[in-house]
Amino acid sequence: MTQQRAYDDVLGTRIGQTAMLLHGGDREEARQRFGALWAEIGESGAALHRCTLARYLADAQDDPGDTLAWDLRALAAAESAPAEPPEAAGRELRALRPVLHLDLAADYLRLHHPEAARLHLDRARAALGALGDPADDDYAPGVRRALDRLTRRLDQDGGASRGS
Numbered sequence: 475m476t477q478q479r480a481y482d483d484v485l486g487t488r489i490g491q492t493a494m495l496l497h498g499g500d501r502e503e504a505r506q507r508f509g510a511l512w513a514e515i516g517e518s519g520a521a522l523h524r525c526t527l528a529r530y531l532a533d534a535q536d537d538p539g540d541t542l543a544w545d546l547r548a549l550a551a552a553e554s555a556p557a558e559p560p561e562a563a564g565r566e567l568r569a570l571r572p573v574l575h576l577d578l579a580a581d582y583l584r585l586h587h588p589e590a591a592r593l594h595l596d597r598a599r600a601a602l603g604a605l606g607d608p609a610d611d612d613y614a615p616g617v618r619r620a621l622d623r624l625t626r627r628l629d630q631d632g633g634a635s636r637g638s
Contacts, residue, residue, distance in 0.1 A: 482520070485511070489526060496534055505534040522567055524551035532577065542581040549574045571601040572617050579624055591628055595621065
């Protein structure tokens with residue numbers, strides 16, 4: 475195992491452990507630990523790590539504007555990878571794009587920017603092909619259902635509601 479691969483494995487474990495804190499309800503501790511990991515890998519870290527950390531940091535925020543800022547960083551990290559990287563990380567980043575745009579659409583809806591929300595819903599739909607065969611797992615159908623729910627919500631309230 476290469477030194478980089480070993481570091482990636484340890485970093486992945488640390489991210490996973492911190493995600494468990496977040497999902498267990500300790501948002502403040504998770505936010506601090508994710509922030510420390512972000513500082514450790516920096517803007518030059520692997521795109522998949524930056525994207526993953528930024529998504530979790532978005533989930534750990536209390537302010538919708540901060541959530542949006544981290545979701546924008548997650549998308550920027552995903553888009554910083556070459557268009558056709560052969561490695562698994564490249565495939566994972568492409569498969570995340572629909573969800574990244576879905577997250578941004580929800581952020582913009584929360585912030586009462588329905589036009590921006592619609593733009594990201596359209597981009598999420600355009601990226602659905604990266605999810606692969608929906609019969610392979612529950613991920614793709616779940617993303618499609620979430621996209622449909624957010625579209626209906628946007629159509630019903632025109633962006634007037636708060637929260638998810």
